[in-house]
Amino acid sequence: MIESRGVPTVTLGLVRHHLVATAPPRALFVPFVLGRPLGEPEDAAFQTRVLRHALGLLERRDGPVIIEDFATDAPSHRARSGWELGIVLPGGTADAAGVAREIAAVMPYWHRAVARFGRSTVGITSIEPADMVGALAPYLAGGPVESPVAGLVPALALRFIADDLKAFYSEAAQAEGEHPGAGQVDRWFWSETLAGQFLVALRRAGMASADNAIRAFATRFLVPVPFLPEGEPR
Numbered sequence: 418m419i420e421s422r423g424v425p426t427v428t429l430g431l432v433r434h435h436l437v438a439t440a441p442p443r444a445l446f447v448p449f450v451l452g453r454p455l456g457e458p459e460d461a462a463f464q465t466r467v468l469r470h471a472l473g474l475l476e477r478r479d480g481p482v483i484i485e486d487f488a489t490d491a492p493s494h495r496a497r498s499g500w501e502l503g504i505v506l507p508g509g510t511a512d513a514a515g516v517a518r519e520i521a522a523v524m525p526y527w528h529r530a531v532a533r534f535g536r537s538t539v540g541i542t543s544i545e546p547a548d549m550v551g552a553l554a555p556y557l558a559g560g561p562v563e564s565p566v567a568g569l570v571p572a573l574a575l576r577f578i579a580d581d582l583k584a585f586y587s588e589a590a591q592a593e594g595e596h597p598g599a600g601q602v603d604r605w606f607w608s609e610t611l612a613g614q615f616l617v618a619l620r621r622a623g624m625a626s627a628d629n630a631i632r633a634f635a636t637r638f639l640v641p642v643p644f645l646p647e648g649e650p651r
């Protein structure tokens with residue numbers, strides 16, 4: 418509709434097959450972390466390159482559909498050589514009690530990160546970090562579950578609490594020193610924390626749920642495919 422009024426448009430897309438399916442007039446596929454269509458934060462030079470490439474597509478008239486790939490490797494996946502994680506995890510088993518102890522150990526780093534950046538993305542729900550694992554634990558049974566968040570169906574509550582838990586750890590990892598690349602934080606969370614193992618177990622239980630919405634979310638969105646343990650269903 419916008420194009421029909423004479424205004425050219427361009428889309429930045431992070432999932433290429435979505436661009437192919439929707440067939441926008443002009444699109445630039447960028448192979449970056451979801452939520453970062455311009456790449457790494459605080460990298461103005463690289464972000465400008467992406468924007469210039471995308472805006473350059475506005476001059477193209479060889480459609481009706483133009484989908485171009487941004488060829489540069491995704492900077493959000495690059496390791497930052499100066500980053501050292503200062504968090505010491507207590508270890509243990511990835512049950513509710515073990516994850517609760519781990520959250521308590523991570524908590525001071527998260528508070529430091531919030532003070533450092535002056536903000537937090539944790540808080541989609543009203544559940545405090547210390548209470549998140551308790552709110553998620555009933556989902557492990559795989560049967561019917563009451564939503565731990567008022568006004569949300571169980572599947573949405575599961576999604577939002579899990580997102581808050583991941584954000585809590587991600588922010589804590591950036592409490593001090595050099596900023597890490599997103600890939601470094603992801604590898605740490607899914608490979609080294611009990612919370613990551615807990616979410617993998619939660620995914621397994623959710624996939625067996627009789628609740629279609631819980632099953633769909635657990636299967637597709639709870640754990641990124643690259644971080645699924647060997648033998649886990651995709």
